[in-house]
Amino acid sequence: MSVEKPIQTDESLTTEQRNPAVERFLWALLIVILVGVSAGAAWKLWSVRQTQSSSAAQVVVLPPSGPLGVVSDFSLVDQNGNAVTLGDLKGKVWVADFFWTHCPGKCPMMTQRMGTLQSALPQGADARLVSITVDPKSDSPEVLKEYAQRFGAKDERWLFLTGDLQAIIRLAREGFHLNATENPNDHELRLVLVDRDAHIRGYFDLDEESVAKLRQQLTSLVAEGQP
Structure with a gap:
């Protein structure tokens, strides 16, 4: 009688069995997304401050x-x-x-x-x-x-x-x-x-x-x- 081996799922894979290249790619992608979001927010804040500063500096009386x-x-x-x-x-x-x-x-x-x-x-x-x-x-x-x-x-x-x-x-x-x-x-x-x-x-x-x-x-x- 043959015994069927259980099918491995993602949950059953150990850290050693996972593809390290895929993990590195996913981490890199996550970092790129976070950096992009942060840069966009920083640029938006800088633009608002520049606009406010320019408007306030038009006239000094x-x-x-x-x-x-x-x-x-x-x-x-x-x-x-x-x-x-x-x-x-x-x-x-x-x-x-x-x-x-x-x-x-x-x-x-x-x-x-x-x-x-x-x-x-x-x-x-x-x-x-x-x-x-x-x-x-x-x-x-x-x-x-x-x-x-x-x-x-x-x-x-x-x-x-x-x-x-x-x-x-x-x-x-x-x-x-x-x-x-x-x-x-x-x-x-x-x-x-x-x-x-x-x-x-x-x-x-x-x-x-x-x-x-x-x-x-x-x-x-x-x-x-x-x-």
Whole structure:
């Protein structure tokens, strides 16, 4: 009489009898899945935080009681070859930016934003726009004059300034608390609102919402000084 051997099932297999290659594959697959899920969750969290951070950083504005600093004195030359110092702007509300005429990035858009502010200012408003080149070696008064005309700048309203590179870098860093280096590409694309006492009242990005808030703040400051 023959005796049938019991059929082995997965449950009856010992650890030694199982295929180690299959087990390694299953463990590797499980690890890949877990890593993928973790990475996806981490990326989602990072994206949300980046969006929140970007939205919060669009505009930095303080009320009259809390200026962000005081612009330091400077001596530069405008597009008409005239000397310009901080004293020439005392008593006026103004908006400043740092740019260069051959900028391959967003400088033209920043200049266009300044142009919208020029258009928004009422006739006779005691306000100025001040664009300071970070490439004075290339941006002579003549070059700035042509650039200003290209963007419809009015001489009595909008100054384009050039001068000594180190003085401009120092003004950007110490006077406006903005990044600037000898490489003209390394400068911040921000619009800076300054009041009549040379107090910095706000930093604004270039998106339409931020520029609209800047226009509102600028108009409000101009109105404060009118009789």
